[in-house]
Amino acid sequence: MTDGSDDMMTPLSPLDPRETAGYRLLARLGEGGMGTVYFSHTRGGQPVAFKVIRREYGQDPDFRRRFEQEVRAARRVQGYHLVPVVDHDTAGPLPWIATAFVPGLTLADALTAHGPLPLPAVFQLVGCTARALGSIHAAEVVHRDLKPANILLGSTGPYVIDFGIARAAESTQLTRSGAIVGTPQYMSPEQALGEPVTGAADVFSLGLIAAVSATGRHPYGEGGATTLAVRIANTERAAPDLSGYPAPLRPLLERCLTADPAARITTDELAALSERAAGRPLRAFDGWLPAPLLERIARREAAAARPPEPTSTPTPTPTPTSPDAGAHWAAQPTVTAPPKPAAPPPGPGRPSAPRSARRVHPAPAAVGAVVAVALTAVVTWAVVSPDGGANHAGGDGKPTGTAAPVSPPPSSSPKAAYTLVFQDKPLTLRAPAFNTGTHVDLDAPKLFPDGKIGEDTGMELTYQDWGDSDLRFLTPMGRSSGTTPEECRTGVDTDTLPASIPKKDLTEGAALAKGTVLCTVTSDHNLAMLRITDVVPPAKNGGLSSGMPDYVTTLTLWKFAK
Template sequence: MSGQQPGRDGSPQVFQPLAGDDPTTIAGYRLAAKLGAGGMGKVYLSYTPGGRPVAIKVIRPEFGEDAEFRRRFTQEVQSAQRVQGLFTAPVIDADTNAAQPWLATAYVPGPSLADAVVEHGALPVDAVLLLIAGMAEALHVIHGAGIVHRDLKPSNVLLAADGPRVIDFGIAYAADATSLTGSGVTIGTPSFMAPEQAAGRRVTPATDIFALGQVAAYACTGAPAFGEGTSHGVLYRIVHEEPDLSGIPERLTELVTRCLAKDPEARPSVAEVIALCQAANAETVLRRPEDWLPAPVAADITVRAAAPAPVQTPPPPPSSAPTVAAYSPTAPVAPATPPPGYGPPQPQQPYPTPPPAATPSPAHAQAHHYAPTQFPAQPPRVPQPQGPQQPYPGWPGHPAAQPPRSQSRRGAIAVVAAVVVAVGGVVAYSALKENQQQTQGSGSSQGKDKSGGGASGDAKPGAKADPTPTEHKGINLTAGYHLTLGDDDVRPQQGEDGGYELSYDTGAYLDAETSDGNMVLLDPGQEGSLATCRAETRFAKNIYLNKISKGRQICVTTGTGHMGLVTVQGFSPEGSPSKYLTLDVTVWRNAIGSRSGS
């Protein structure tokens, strides 16, 4: 699903206008044009508030309905966010929880390799060497982020004036093995698969090296190395037969032959691929971006780069074309015009007061927070409002909310107030007030949750005292292990993805496993305490290790009502046989009350 190039219809128009079934905005991004479509969805052109073009890829609704796809897509987008290479199109924003998941990448004003070869023919050897060397550098950073591309093909390589750009890395993994792969939806291009991929065996970085060899063969001959035809026929040849390399130039023969080895172990590494390019041509480094491509292809890039920007769509009226917005069952629809920054509004904006209703509207129970280069695995959550006409505590201009009282209690107070006014029953009023305070001090677990975990963190008269913290020093939490904060002896236990309270996932991130659990990464210098952890609402379900350094602290809230403060004391040394974090953990048990009983 490259999508960053228009269809070839002979028209000089670079951008495709939006059709009637296309959305006009996506999570605050106003759309300007359609760039293309693929097996997984459509791609649109939009702009940041600063005027930088971005390509927004909206996944097909069928995939969004598949739970396994959504889980994998979230994991891969989080990993892709860490890829910052010179020859990749970086992911700058995304919402994997939307009704139609989407992600935004930097827009590249150039044709794909597939389009360039179809329009202008095979590339000369020097250009192919520069192409493969750049793609190898892209794979180096992609694999370094723990991603296997799985769908490296000419349409996923864009040609820019200063070198190639590899896009859509990791997305094929999300679609692989979902319920849709057996329903007529084809993911990936058979002509560029590796033997182990075609046979359903384990996929590794060597799988991408095989695809790199196929891309090289295509670029210099204009045809796939294993021919074309039906999917089954092509896949059979990839697994059981040798490629047709008769048209490969001599300088590229060793490179292509080694990359197309059937045995993954026999294929060269990324570093070896670059060395093979250097051996074939001393000018393999992209030092002359103005002339690394043939003149017709370079002219195509110039035309695209100079094309006038299409007019962005105005904010749609309520009954206009459909709008794809950041989805949450309890989040408000994002505005049509993006605020400063990328995409959806920041949660510090005043929260709108919902209209009067008999019951609270679920559309006002949580808010999104998206940053241009950070993405939360889950939308951050904020405390539930107390009623349909009451704003959130802590929002600008609104006082902190008071604990809710039942209708019967409000009625009783109203009656007593009337008595006080009519007869001056001061003694009766004082007695009721005292009784009310005593009742609040020994209320239900829900009442304790509201007072103990509120935004202010202030103790109420008669409230239960804060729990005594327990300290657990020097815990070495190995990847694939978890902690349960409610245990008397908090120590690592094997397993992840099993509903635990805190795990070190093998994907290189800390995970708040329970459904009601969350984490907050405190800012450097921010005091780590129970009051701070109660007040903070910058929630995340997982935090990647590249966001953490020694000394950083993380607040952990569990679904069973415990709170913890995790202090990172160190990381496993490079030569260690296992990956682990050294943590100090402070636990306040039953600090917010059990959510399961509320």
């Protein structure tokens, strides 16, 4: 790395671990309030950002419980412009999480170094981020901390990072006193008031990001984080003045920055509006950013292929157990609000509150009390999300290389060895009857017909007719071009399917045809391959009322060799 301003990796120090949980650590990506994030590869050779939680958090049982819930939820999120979780361990001495890695530049870093973006780039950024939020919300996850530091700019578009993981910090001692998790100047009004939030809160945050990205100016004026949060909390009384923003941008800001969550624009509507305003397809990324930014990203892509050598070679050590070998989690200023009962996290069988739900407004006196507390409160520093550290990071304290779907690794990457567990076991996935679902455990393998909502823990997919009839993937599922374990793993990493395929696409669109090869890393960390050998259309499979096809498959399972 010749240009220090583009260094996203720094050499390992003599005190840094060289291996953790079977992952060889090659360089540091950043360090924050909860530890350090390292650059590594999976056993299959995929580059990852490897984050290990510090001992003091790993020993907190409430944190571990919430961390497990949020990581499992994050693994269900699949779609474009998202950073997938590829591996994790929440039960070991030090919890860790690995996300796919791509060199890039955070939006916060880009705005600090290069100033506001051209308006077409802002619309493309917002549209792609809206699509990513749609996928996140479809998995019943709310980001809760969307900000410029959590949007990564790459040569193939923007990527949303750290979705859902921030919530684990709510259960720690740092936040149990009633502090609100989030970044004050990018909160929604309901979040600033300490109320339960839905996906609409992320839309409000995206509106704030759009305004700042286009002009460098916050819609709620000048001031510190606490001051801006108080103004945001009072949006219902005093909406932001948007008259100074470019005319093409104002309709978007107005529809995002409404006080009532139910009145805000949906993510699908926001993506469509942004695409029209950008004047180009959202997925057309040729020259989508100014040349200086694209050149800087290109230098980082080149540098990522050459991780720095360690400063020295220490005596081999076992898996680290000290806080110095932690993962990169950030501390951010948090507004202290009156304690409120925690809303139960969304999950299977407990969907997020619908956008159309009527918002319960606090009485004027209650709002005044919240504002008064916020004005007089001391800004506490609470852990809010991964990858927000201060060292070797982007403009907002984020590591500048982080996760996104990437191309297959170079041939120099370490290659996994696989042990065959079983091969070509018959497995027929029959269409569910009305208002039922079938859970599938590919590790066993075993089918659970007439399963219940919420009983899919440890499963890889569910074929269901509960409300939204679909085939839902509970672990990232990819399409493979071949039947070797190497091809199978590459398919998981580079051709990931959406988190669910709706009934219409399964029947009319024939989304999964005979001959399709599907692969996933299972909940037990094995590699599973499903080959579809026949598709029985609804008219011939017994007339089940769900009206979806049967899938006749064979299942092969490999273990990753240690």
